[in-house]
Amino acid sequence: MPKVYNWQIGREMDYPFEGRRPRRQAAAVFDTNKCIGCQTCTMACKTTWTSGKGQEYMFWNNVETKPWGSYPLAWDVRVLEMLGPQAWDGGVYRGRTLFEAAPGGERAVGYLPEDLDYAYPNRGEDETNVPVTEERFYLRLPHDAWFFYLPRICNHCTYPACLASCPRTAIYKRPEDGIVLLDQQRCRGYRDCVKNCPFKKVFYNHTTRVSEKCVLCFPAVERGIQPRCMRNCIGKIRTFGFVSTPDRATADNPVDFLVHVRKVALPLLPQLGLEANIYYIPPVHVGNLRFLQMLFGPGVEGAIAAYRRAMEGRDEELLGVLMLAVSTDRIVHRFRVSRGHAYGYDERGEEVVRVPLQEPTMVRPAYDPQYRAYRYNVT
Amino acid sequence: MKAQRITRRQALAGLAALGTAALPSVAQAQPSQQPDVRAVRVPVPVPADPEAEVWARVPSNEVSLMGQAMVLPTKMRPSIRAVRVRACHDGQRVAFLLEWEDRRPDRRTVKMREFKDGCGVMLLPQGAGATEWMMGTPKMPATVLHWRADWQLDLDQGFQDVEAAFPNLAFDFYPPLVGAQHPPKLPEAYPPEARRWLPGWYAGNPLSQPRKTSPVEKLVAQGAGTLEQLPTQNATGKGVWKDGRWRVVLSKPLRAADPREIPLAPGGTYAVAFAVWQGASGDRGARKSITLLGRLRVEP
Ligand code: SF4
Ligand code: SF4
Numbered sequence: 001m002p003k004v005y006n007w008q009i010g011r012e013m014d015y016p017f018e019g020r021r022p023r024r025q026a027a028a029v030f031d032t033n034k035c036i037g038c039q040t041c042t043m044a045c046k047t048t049w050t051s052g053k054g055q056e057y058m059f060w061n062n063v064e065t066k067p068w069g070s071y072p073l074a075w076d077v078r079v080l081e082m083l084g085p086q087a088w089d090g091g092v093y094r095g096r097t098l099f100e101a102a103p104g105g106e107r108a109v110g111y112l113p114e115d116l117d118y119a120y121p122n123r124g125e126d127e128t129n130v131p132v133t134e135e136r137f138y139l140r141l142p143h144d145a146w147f148f149y150l151p152r153i154c155n156h157c158t159y160p161a162c163l164a165s166c167p168r169t170a171i172y173k174r175p176e177d178g179i180v181l182l183d184q185q186r187c188r189g190y191r192d193c194v195k196n197c198p199f200k201k202v203f204y205n206h207t208t209r210v211s212e213k214c215v216l217c218f219p220a221v222e223r224g225i226q227p228r229c230m231r232n233c234i235g236k237i238r239t240f241g242f243v244s245t246p247d248r249a250t251a252d253n254p255v256d257f258l259v260h261v262r263k264v265a266l267p268l269l270p271q272l273g274l275e276a277n278i279y280y281i282p283p284v285h286v287g288n289l290r291f292l293q294m295l296f297g298p299g300v301e302g303a304i305a306a307y308r309r310a311m312e313g314r315d316e317e318l319l320g321v322l323m324l325a326v327s328t329d330r331i332v333h334r335f336r337v338s339r340g341h342a343y344g345y346d347e348r349g350e351e352v353v354r355v356p357l358q359e360p361t362m363v364r365p366a367y368d369p370q371y372r373a374y375r376y377n378v379t
Numbered sequence: 380m381k382a383q384r385i386t387r388r389q390a391l392a393g394l395a396a397l398g399t400a401a402l403p404s405v406a407q408a409q410p411s412q413q414p415d416v417r418a419v420r421v422p423v424p425v426p427a428d429p430e431a432e433v434w435a436r437v438p439s440n441e442v443s444l445m446g447q448a449m450v451l452p453t454k455m456r457p458s459i460r461a462v463r464v465r466a467c468h469d470g471q472r473v474a475f476l477l478e479w480e481d482r483r484p485d486r487r488t489v490k491m492r493e494f495k496d497g498c499g500v501m502l503l504p505q506g507a508g509a510t511e512w513m514m515g516t517p518k519m520p521a522t523v524l525h526w527r528a529d530w531q532l533d534l535d536q537g538f539q540d541v542e543a544a545f546p547n548l549a550f551d552f553y554p555p556l557v558g559a560q561h562p563p564k565l566p567e568a569y570p571p572e573a574r575r576w577l578p579g580w581y582a583g584n585p586l587s588q589p590r591k592t593s594p595v596e597k598l599v600a601q602g603a604g605t606l607e608q609l610p611t612q613n614a615t616g617k618g619v620w621k622d623g624r625w626r627v628v629l630s631k632p633l634r635a636a637d638p639r640e641i642p643l644a645p646g647g648t649y650a651v652a653f654a655v656w657q658g659a660s661g662d663r664g665a666r667k668s669i670t671l672l673g674r675l676r677v678e679p
Contacts, residue, residue: 016451047554051553051554051576052553052554052576052577052578053540053541053553053562053563053565053576053577054540054541054577056541056548056550104453105448105451105452105453105454105455106451106452107451107452112491112492112661113491114491114492115490115491115492115545118491165452167450167451167452167603167604167664167665168604168605168606168664169604184578184579184581184582184584184587185579185582185583185584186584186607187579187584187586188586188606188663188664189488189586189663190663190664191491191663192452192664194491204491205577205578205579206489206490206540206541206544206545207489207540207541207565207577207587208577208578208579208580208584208586208587209488209489209529209579209586209587210579210584210586210587212578212579
């Protein structure tokens with residue numbers, strides 16, 4: 001099997017195809033600390049792409065509550081269980097990836113969910129890690145009782161398991177932006193991609209009897225516009241752009257800055273070996289570091305420290321990039337923070353957005369003599 | 380990107396390991412290892428029905444099926460042990476009758492884990508060898524007839540949609556079908572502009588067409604993973620499951636209608652192989668039970 005380099009696990013690994021990176025790789029950073037679980041992203045996607053017959057339980061974007069939520073049912077637990085306990089050695093993964101652990105005659109480790117696994121898209125919503133039966137110490141960080149929202153879309157992986165598993169090569173990765181697409185004309189409904197995508201982000205359409213997946217709103221991306229789930233994010237948690245490999249990272253590219261410079265954003269389940277391209281800022285309040293490390297790899301402690309520095313007002317640049325998230329429909333290729341403002345620029349270098357790091361505030365007197373009324377909200 | 384391919388040498392080694400016995404004679408108690416099929420000339424149009432009288436007068440030949448160990452994903456052990464093969468022609472069309480035991484028919488492909496039963500006939504020019512056996516090559520394309528139990532069901536009982544598998548389905552409305560009868564029926568309820576909500580159909584994928592004209596596809600393959608429908612869909616057939624047994628007719632005109640299709644003629648000799656899929660075992664694509672590549676003689 002050919003060898004490819006996966007920087008997220010710090011080593012070469014087996015992959016059924018020779019490695020060829022796209023000219024640039026579409027990517028995003030999701031700040032889990034800001035997600036409010038409103039599912040606006042889910043609905044933005046659902047109404048755009050998957051409201052047809054046969055797609056009833058198909059969610060290219062879903063938001064699940066960790067630790068108990070999952071869609072389809074137990075996708076993460078099942079795939080981790082199949083892989084078995086594996087080890088990291090610092091930043092280098094010493095365990096086996098899904099490709100390296102593939103059983104004989106298969107391309108990767110995987111399982112095909114049942115229809116019932118899709119029947120409860122928001123199972124475990126808002127459930128805490130432990131039952132809250134008594135008052136716990138929620139006023140300190142991290143929390144004893146916690147949960148957090150994990151919004152998920154297809155990761156447009158550098159080494160997609162869906163693509164590797166399709167016997168017909170009906171799935172391809174676009175050289176111009178790394179978006180992974182499933183050819184609706186060539187698919188013959190074998191469902192090997194559904195089986196082997198560990199994130200379960202390929203779905204079977206019951207009516208057309210072929211598989212479908214997230215297209216990352218490529219018609220918008222081609223015009224410099226962000227995908228729908230990103231543009232509509234109420235919590236403004238999503239930074240969309242293009243990620244480089246660590247050796248080519250540029251500090252003024254927002255995604256590169258978050259992933260490579262501040263190392264505050266981490267891939268989801270890097271140990272699977274797919275080099276997933278949706279990155280997550282881990283939740284700072286979760287009182288179980290090992291759980292976070294299982295999900296996001298060995299960089300969790302560093303990421304949390306970097307994030308908290310910014311929240312304490314000690315990293316204006318990081319604060320600035322995060323303020324730019326979902327502040328414009330345009331894709332921000334470059335950013336700059338200066339004199340209390342963050343600036344975003346499009347591909348041609350034109351300014352597309354400017355955000356103050358601090359919202360101007362005004363304090364009104366509590367008592368309004370004109371209306372002879374007391375104000376509850378004075379700012 | 381370059382796919383990892385199984386080399387010709389590996390394929391030959393595999394074939395040798397599986398044993399290539401000398402061609403056995405027709406109709407015997409033990410299934411033969413390699414197909415040797417005689418398409419006899421019949422004085423009537425070739426039957427489209429597996430239960431047609433004329434089949435009783437056509438010699439049959441039972442052929443062993445084995446797993447598919449050459450191309451990923453593999454299937455090491457066959458789901459079905461053997462397939463009984465008959466063939467005839469009327470000077471215009473050739474028809475094959477394939478029969479095999481299967482306790483339970485798997486006909487639907489609506490649910491995530493539903494896979495269909497099916498069978499296939501692969502035709503190649505004489506001289507095709509181990510490499511061509513794996514779905515042809517660019518130089519020697521294989522013509523494939525593929526009967527599908529799910530299409531047969533669509534033809535017999537109407538298009539099997541979501542509500543066939545999920546009878547309690549509830550859904551408010553499917554855009555853009557506001558006000559449509561519920562649940563909206565394919566294809567009637569879907570004017571062309573509404574089909575973009577059914578991407579496979581909209582993109583012209585043959586698997587996604589709700590209206591079927593035949594349960595048999597005519598395909599061409601130039602190597603594993605390259606299977607595609609030929610432009611002229613003139614293969615016909617029918618599959619009937621009764622008493623634990625599938626009996627399936629697959630038929631096509633002798634003459635080739637499309638550039639890469641194999642032309643057959645009375646008196647000619649060709650290479651042929653058969654395949655059977657058992658849905659309950661998760662068979663699909665390369666996960667199939669197959670015969671070795673053997674001989675097809677079309678009687679003068
Ligand atoms: S997340 Fe799954 S569907 Fe998306 S590219 Fe990766 S393997 Fe393919
Ligand atoms: S729209 Fe944004 S805040 Fe709301 S659930 Fe989705 S990712 Fe979270």
